[in-house]
Amino acid sequence: MSSPLKIVWFSNIPLDSAAGKAIYLQLADGIMNLIRRGKLQAEQKIPSTRELAEILNINRVTVTKAIVELQQQGWLESFVGRGTYISKHIPIQILPANHSLPRKKAAGTSPVELRANKLSANNYQVITTKLYLDDGYPDPTFAPLKDFYRAYRSQLTRSGLYTRFGAYSHPHGSVYYRKIIADYLNHTRGLNTTSENILSTRGTLMAIHLVCSTLIEPGDFIVSGIPGWNRAEQNFLHAKANHIGVPVDEHGIVVDEIRKLCHRRKIRMVYVTPHHHYPTTVPLRIDRRLELIQLANEYGFLIFEDDYDFDFHYSHRPLLPLASTDENGVVLYAGSFSKNFSPAFRIGYLAASESIIQQLSNYRILVDRQGDHILDNAMAELIQQGVLQRSIRKAVKVYKEKRDLFAELLSDKLGDTIQFTLPEGGMTIYTSFDPSIDLERLSAAALKKGLYISNGKIHQYQNYNTNSIRLGFASSTKSALTRSVNILHDLLLQK
Known part of the structure; x- marks a missing residue:
């Protein structure tokens, strides 16, 4: 015993x-x-x-x-x-006899020394409230999910199992997807591309990262507008580039400032969101568009054109992108289906010269191999069948109604404490609050009432702070927009 x-x-x-x-x-x-x-x-x-x-x-x-x-x-x-x-192979004593078994350490407490880097904390917000005035997300009810399900299912049941599921394929994307995207961009945006000019990506952010990792060297100068998109700027820093911010006014990024910079140093790339500047939503005026293309040709720099919400313009037809006037391959044109389908599906593309696409593919194979060809092909079917285009047309009509209602609510309820310009397109109203209003406190108070709004920190820079935030309207119902503005009205009365 x-x-x-x-x-x-x-x-x-x-x-x-x-x-x-x-x-x-x-x-x-x-x-x-x-x-x-x-x-x-x-x-x-x-x-x-x-x-x-x-x-x-x-x-x-x-x-x-x-x-x-x-x-x-x-x-x-x-x-x-x-x-x-x-077992005789067990060490004599793994832990002291009077030692209690340690709990697993939480992530972030690794004993391995972490090297310092230039990246700040990449915070993100997961919205769980019932009410939200977000960063400009789409209404998911317009996503043709049933059609997408059928298209995806058809990809799984067609013949050619080995080529579809048994082997790796092109790192730059499926041939079918790239062909459909090239035709789609040529028809809707005035580009002149073939499938060889297209790289499949998992959204615009991936495209930015691939470009920064492949085409940018440490010490290169990258220019973008201030305020701008923090995620893009963090990629510039990760590539060890020198980021230079230039002003943005009511007509978009100030191209004259870029010309002045070109006289002083060698610019490698300019990052722009010309259709609706992020975050201010203002379009880049035609003369500045043409001048920026001219500067790129004259001084030999790349233009990364992030066209994140091309389809949503309400005053007239969408403005054609810079890439439509590019004759020398200086523009890298990136887009995704996050705004006109759903952010949950990471499907995007980058259009550029064949030589650049090949370079990006050579790097992409190291981090993602080839992307999701089945998902891409399902989206391509929706485009070829016109399903996506029809859902966009429906959404544009409703989003315009929401924009007009939201602008009216803001003016009626918050008019004394805010300023904004009615955006020509997009899914948000960039709203400036009175300097006396602490946006961080307002955001926290709204959260307690079940309403999410940004605290504005993401749009603040060392020498720039207009006390402004993006208030998204597209993803909410009209009744939710009314309730949301009423909550802000009541909170500001208590200030």
Whole structure:
């Protein structure tokens, strides 16, 4: 019979039939912990399966399964006629005998020394409130999910299993997707592309990262508007580039400032959101568009055109992108389906010269291999069948109505404390609050009332702060917009 002390150790192994984990695995883990604590030493004999079953008041078969599990993992060794022992390969004592088993350390407390980098904390917001005036997200009710389901399912049931599922394919995207995207961009945006000019991406952010990792060298100068998009700026810093911010006014990025910079240093790339500048939503005026293209040709820099919400322009037809007037391959044109389908589906593209696409593909294969060809092909089918285009037309009509209602609500309820210009397009109204209003406190107070709004920090810079935030209207119902503005009105009255 085993020693009384050993019996106590085994009898204290916790077993819970309601724990959702097999009893034999709980027993195996318990014995493993005894070994790790140093209670059981290498080459020490443990009680027989019959003894353990009696000690723990469980079935002997369960004990046998636990012993077999530990033997397979190398913790125990069994010998015919002699019994079962702690493996002789176990260190003499893994932990001191009086040491309790440590809890797993939380992520972020690794003992490995982390090297300092230039990236600030990339915070993000997961919205869980019922009311939200977000950063400009679409209304998911317009996403043709049933059509998408059918298109995706058809990809899974067609012939050619090996080429579809049994082997890797092109890192720059499926041939079908790139062909459809090229035709789509040529038809809707006035580009002149073929499938060889298209790279499939998982959204615009991936395109920015690929470009920064492939075409940007440490010390290169990248220019963008201030205020701008923090995610893009963080990619510039990650590439060890020198980021230079230039002003943005009511006509978009001030191109004259870019010309002045070109006289002083070699610019490698200019990042712009010309259709609706992020975050202010203002379009880049035609003369500045043409001048920026001229500067790129004259001084030999790249233009990264982030056209994140091309389809949503309400005063007239969408403005054609810079890429439509690019004759020398200086524009990298990026877009995604996050705004006109859903942010949940990471589907996008980058249009550029064949040589640049090849370089980006060579790098992309190291981080993502090829993307999701099945997902891309399903989206391509929706485009070819006109499903996506029809859903966009419906959304534009409703979004314009929401924009007009939201602007009216803001003027009526918050008119004395805010200023804004009615945007020609997009899904947000860039709203400036009176300097006396603490946006961080307002955001926190709204959250307690079940309303999400930004605290404005993401649009603040060292020498720039207009106390402004983006108030998204597209993703909310009209009644939700009314309730949201009423909450802000009541909170500002209490200020």
